[in-house]
Amino acid sequence: MxxxxxxxxxxxxxxxxxxxxxxxxxxxxxxxxxxxxxxxxxxxxxxxxxxxxxxxxxxxPALSTKLFTQPTQGVSGGLLNAIEGTLILTLGSVLISGPIGIGVGIYTSEKRDHFFARVVRFMSDVLVGVPSIVLGLFGYITMVVGLGWHFSALAGAITLSVMVTPYIARTTELALIALPGSLRESAYALGASEASVVFRVLLPSCTGRVLTGLLLAMALSMGETAPLIYTVGWSNYTWDGHLTHEPLGYLTYVIWSFINEPFQSAHELAFAAALLITAFALAITLSSRLIFRYLDKR
Amino acid sequence: MSAAVIRTVNQRSRAARSFKRTAFSVLLRGFSLILPITLVGLFVFLIWGSWPVLQFNGLGFLVSNDWNLGSQYGTPTTVGGHMVLPGASYGVLFLIFGTVASSVLALLFAVPVGVMAAMFVAEIIPEGIRDMVAAIVELLAAVPSVVFGLWGYVVVIPVFSHYVYPVMANVLGFIPGFGQPVGAGYGLMTAGIVLALMVVPIITANVREAISAVSRGDVEAGFALGATRFEVTRKIILPQTHRAIIGVTILGLGRALGETMAVLMVCGNALNIPGNIYSPVSTMAAFIVSQLDSALQDPTGMAVASLTEIGLILLIVGLVVNAAARLLLWQVRE
Known part of the structure; x- marks a missing residue:
């Protein structure tokens, strides 16, 4: 040169x-x-x-088998209750928001010419911008107080699913739109009904992408704290199987509240919780990125 | 006979099919309503939850600066038809100031840095490894906000309050608000820095997308005129992404305004307007969490209602900001 x-x-x-x-x-x-x-x-x-x-x-340095076998006692002990609670809340929110989000995504992609579908898509984009703490207040007013569920697993899972449904809807919609139009046309030409076109032809051909949406939703709800403070509370005990009327522990709460305690054991628990949550969230995000790249290349 | 059987089977399956068809379209219609209902529900219930305080406060609380939950042990008194604790008032001007100031500060850091990083990744990093390199910045979005808070608490606060802020105060001290005292590190500046890092991945990802959408013909025309790669990027590519940059700035603003946990852990939770850029502040979102415990002690329920009112403001601001950003970004895509 x-x-x-x-x-x-x-x-x-x-x-x-x-x-x-x-x-x-x-x-x-x-x-x-x-x-x-x-x-x-x-x-x-x-x-x-x-x-x-x-x-x-x-x-x-704070990792030990004790973390996974013992519940929290005050500001020491293990994290069994918190790990269990995070898993319950995450899976619960994806179980609720998954079907709903995919359904909304199907609507906005298959009826995309309708004016109302544009409105719904816009609303879903706007809902993403609602601060999560506001969703927590909403859950507190409607479920914790309104329905009298108190701080509970179900209130938390529903609040989280309000938060992640727009994400799932968006990824599902984008996945369906990316499919070639000929796929739809040939399915309709064979006389298939709208439902079979969607469930037997379209969704199976973009399972991977829909799955990435679900994975991202999991990562998001796993790392969330603010809405849970108002809906789930905190508990030192492992889950007793009640969906309502029973507060639950979760990992992100440990990070936030234990780091302010003046005890070595509390700090260790906070860091261990942060390590677990970050590792999980990054692993999920990375693997969904890899799935996406793999699908793009295919 | 066989013809009759075929006919009934046909009829039955046709009936089943038409039932399925109606069921599917009804189902789709139902799904179409879920998000609008959620949005309306958010408004309705937040207004309902804050109704007593909306009446009690009027609009004056937005510009007054006296947050006081009242005496816990006093007998609730009736003011204007509402039971409140004696001495209670719910002015939130300092929160509005803290929220706006920390978000603007965050964007001042995040927008230039994010745009320049996106330029670097899109134009300098070779195409084969570009996605991997971009992931380094964009993975910041996957870090939970409470972990940002923890990092701010154990790394940013000690390091900046010992080494960076004193130097800043000495060098920039002539600007009002930048001088001593630097305090303990909890405050506006730290909140801005942590928020900036949380907003940056959105900016980088969107600007990178906008850069890749610029027509290659324009770029090649620039090179043909003898411009250097930086000149092409700065003067041909960047102007075409202005709208995207504005859109994503507003999007980032929405994110920063509503961010709770990270800010809560580093902002210092002050109840007044900060004296300088290093002093403790509070933001609306962080305040809703930090006041929960004391608000739940209020037997009249006015404290929780007033926090709900702050939430209602956040909701409205969040919706307006986000709608504006989306409209701009939509125009860019089309």
Missing amino acids: MSMDSASSNTGFAVPDGLRGRYRRRRVYSALGWLICGTSFVVLGLALLDILFSIAAGGF
């Missing part, structure tokens, strides 16, 4: 000196520009690495 530049300047075009100086200046400015851009990228990358590193540094 450089040799070509010098070669051309030696052999021919008469470039005025002023212009050459200006060109050099432009090259320097460009290099500087990229340097600044690269620096901002590196800063962001380092921030992520530092987050992961400090969580790992605090969390790994």
Whole structure:
């Protein structure tokens, strides 16, 4: 590149000196520009690495089998109750929001020419922007107090599913829209009803993408805290099987409240909980990205 | 006979099929209503939950600065037809200030850094590994907000309050609000930094998408005129993504305004307007959580209702901001 530049300047075009100086200046400015851009990228990358590193540094020493076998006692003990609670809430919210979200996604993609479908899509985009704490208040007013469920697993799972349903609807819709139109046309040409077109032809051909939506919803509801403070409460005991009237422990609560306690054991639990939650959330997000890439290549 | 059998079978299956068809279309219609009903429900129940305080406060609470739940042990008195604890008042001006200030600060950091990082990834990183490299920044979005809070608490606060803020106060001290005292690290600046990191992945991902949508013809025309790669990116690609950048900035604003846990853990939970950029603040979302315990002690229920009112404001702001952002981004896509 450089040799070509010098070669051309030696052999021919008469470039005025002023212009050459200006060109050099432009090259320097460009290099500087990229340097600044690269620096901002590196800063962001380092921030992520530092987050992961400090969580790992605090969390790994705190890992022990006790975490997985004992419930929390005050600010020490294990995390069995919290791990169990997080699993229940996450699975519960995906069980509720999965079918609903996929249904909404089917509606907005298959009826996409209808005006109302556009309205629904817009609403689903806007619902994503409702702060999660507001959903928590909503759950508190309607379920915890209104229906008299008190702090409970079901109230939390439903609140979380209100939060993630728009995401699932959106990914399902995008997955269905990405399918070739000929697939629909040939299915309809064979005389299939709308339902069989959707359930026997369209959905099976984009299972992977719909699944990525569900996985992302899981990662989201797993890492959420604010709406649960108002709907699930906290409990030191493992779940007793009641869906209502019984508070539940969950991992993100441990991170938030135990780090403020002035005890070594509490800090260890907070870091261990952070490590578990971050590892799970990142693993789910990464694997859904990989699935997506694999599907795109196929 | 066999013809009759075939006819009945046909009729039966036709009936079954038409039933299935109606069932499916009814089901779809039902699904179409779920999200609108949720949205309306959010409004209705938040208004219902905050109704007594809406009447008690009027609109004055937005501009007054006196949050006081009243005396826990006093006998509830009746003011304007509502039972409240003596001395209770619910002004939230400081919350509005804290929320807006921390979000604006976050965007001041996040937008330039996010856009430049997106430029770097889209134009410098080779195509084969671009997605992997971009994932480094975009994975920040997968970190739960409470983990950001923990990181802010154990890393950002000690490091910045010891090494960064004192230097900042000395160098920038001539600007009002940037001088000493730097305090303990809990506050507006720290909240802004943590929020910026949470908002950045949205910005980078969307700007990267917008950059890849710019027509290659324009780019090649730029190179043909002898522009350097940076000049092409800065003067040809970037202007075409302006609308996307504005849209995603508003989207990020919505995210920052409503962020709860991370801010709660680093903001210091002050009940007044901060004295300088390092002082403790409180945001609406964080306040709703930090006040829950004391609000539940209020036998008149007015405290919870007033928190619900803050939630109602957050809901309205969140919806407006997000709707604006989506409309802009939709226009970009089409």
